[in-house]
Amino acid sequence: MDFALFAEQILNGLQAGVTLFLTAAGLTLVFGIVGFINLNHGTLVMAGAYIAAKIATVTGSFWLGLAVAVPSVVVLGLLLETSVFRRLYHRDHLDQVLATFSLILFFNELARIVFGRLPYQIDKPALLAGAVHLFGDLYYPIYRLAVIGVGVAVAIGLWYLTAKTKLGMLIRAGSTHRNLVGALGVNVGRLFLAIFALGALLAGLAGAIIGPMQAVEVGMGENIIILALVVIVIGGVGSIRGALVASVFVGIAESLGRTLVPYLFEKVVDTSTVTFLSGMFASTSAYVILAAVLIVRPQGLFAGKV
Amino acid sequence: MTFWPPSRPTLIVLIGAVLLLLLPPIAEALRQPFVISVATRVVILALVTVSLDLLIGFGGMVSLGHAAFFGAGAYATALLTQLAAAGKPLVWGWVPPVEGLAVWTIAIVVAALFGLVIGALALRTSGFNFIMITLAFAQMVLFLASLRELGGDDGLRIPVRNTVVGFSIESQTALYYVSLVALALYLFLCDRIVHSRFGLVLQAIAQNPRRAHALGYRVYSYRLVTFVIGAAGAGLAGALIANHARYVSPDLLMWTRSAEIMIMVILGGKGTLFGAVLGAAVLLLLEEFLIGLTEHWQVILGPILLVVVLTARRGLFGLLAGSRGGGGGHG
């Protein structure tokens, strides 16, 4: 394998990691400070993707779709928080898992009713279409580079938020000493709402920018949420830093698994074994990493560090 | 403890048992034989639900990967029965028998082995991480089941049902009663376990693992043994569902299946064992009913389940039995 192909796979992995991170960051924030497992978080990504894709299809403008989708998802997130989720904060994990699972059933079916059964496929915006020449033989789609850029920007923004602002101070305090925040005289209800809004914003953003790269369809939320949950456990629940590292790690592992494995093994074993191995790496690498991390460090990599 | 008059939970269990025993003749009399097929599924899913209730309700182990063991039992049964029907050997020239007692025993052992390996690793964690690692392992097992060698996404068809002590269970009624016996035996086993010394320690561990440690109990071993017993029960249910549908597919191992079994546990009332049967019955019948109503039935089911989780904390068995359910309270 030449270096260009390798670099391309790394970039693909990075881009996959970034979309994962946008979902995982909100999830881990909410879990870290509120202690709430939200399986339904993937639905917000799906909602963002559908709204953006629908508007882009109807109006032809990706940007309008993005502009409408993100605030819509924030509103949806806030509605869910005030109507359902706040009743679940004091319940055990089991109830949280099941309640939010019920919501997945509802929203998946609702999406089928509203948006139909056919997947949506949308074009990249003209501004970001095409590929750019990086070096050697490597031409890389501008859109994917932009997605990586968004991820970097969000990571920096979240770092600034947690390290430099009052909200961030509360988040840091809350993720390690959950009871403390209430004792500081903070309006806990408003804090939780703010964190939810932030999580929903990132999920909506993730959904809206996914559209041009993959089919928008029912069930996409579940795939994302399971990977995102895996990622936040690997990183250490509540840790944004951990979520970032784990997202990128998982993204790159999957991407390399899919291409490196055939390359490494095609001379050693027969074709069907190669297909088996690369399939195995692509679909289970996240779980293997999770199992390995938890066996060595049951609390996750960055537990206790925001 | 006096047996007469029976306590309310005992009475409910007795009434339920009589209803389940009489169901096939009643269905035949009413000329509704398809009811027996639905009831068989209820009984089989009740079995897997009981096995998960043992983990969640008594062991405090919230596993979101239970479908893996259900699927392992089902696939083991399907593979062995296919070979048996075709007269092909499995290994070393050994052709598996069609006899269920043999095939299902192997299916149970396979599921238990999966439980042993997964449990041994997953039980190093607890809380949220335990939920996630069981889910992750189940996803790996799902990958195995999706292999082309095992039929891929299309799954495996099973040409014949197993026999039981030589008798055919091709008739719906026969399979129903066999499943009912399996459920009754497993329920009896679990009921004895949770009231035994082992069960007392298990429940103590679920309440306060640190204290149990300080009393000298090897917390990990108790949990692991229970996890394996639960996996074995799910494996038996898997063997039965494979016979029921004569077909297995990766659908059996989806994480949504694990969540569905969990909902059955909660609906029936966790830590009640017998409630699991109620939970499985009510959820399956509700699904059947809603499917008849609209193709978008999940849009109705979701909110109903949400309300159930939010309100019915003691579950249906708790509601019916009045007292603190049938778990730790009496005995």
Added chain:
Amino acid sequence: MARPLLVIEDLNKSFGALKVTDQLNVEVEEGECHALIGPNGAGKTTLIGQLMGELKPNRGRILFDGHDITGLSQARRVELGIARSFQITSVFLDFTAQDNVILAAQAAQDHNFRFWGRARRHPDLRAASQRYLDRVGLGAAAQSRAADLAHGALRQLELAMALALEPKLLLLDEPMAGMSVQESRTMTDLLKSLAGTKTMLLIEHDMDAVFRLADRITVLIGGRALATDRPDAIRSNQDVRTAYLGEGDHAGA
């Protein structure tokens, strides 16, 4: 009487830069009540953690009844005869007081991978449970759910569970914590009645109780043993007075 049951040798434990146990040497003789006193943060509870096997020391040895137990699991230590009570009450709240003690009594019997007979109906276990509940004065509350018991009663239950393990050594982590004066006095009498029959390592802030109960006292400051001696000698030890017993303003390291 002079045989040491528990020997702590050059024990060291630190969390990062913080030394919680520093070159500690303590001997607890068979049959004595040995009190461990010291300001908050002196490393008393972390020492119990190391004695029980919850925490691994960085260096040093712990000998119990002739065995080196430094690397043993918590379960093995309990089998050898060490039992603890918790500073913050730790019982099985959903169970009755009787069930709580049954769990301790059956732990002492060491054949608990029994899946069949009904544990709660086992006559020996019930009798043992009742005996220990009576012993701590909780006999009448046997059928109460632990969650419904008052704080003082929970402390008694905690002790009954430790006793039901029939240990050679009792590690008591602030048994009087949070008790009223009256409850505290009852508990002290109870522990006094065990004197001579049970070896005890007692951590306690209630100095009246300590001086009534202890045969010897070790003063712990900053993870180090400042002194080990008889109560009257400790009372008059100038170092201890300065460092801990409240003379001068140096208390609270």
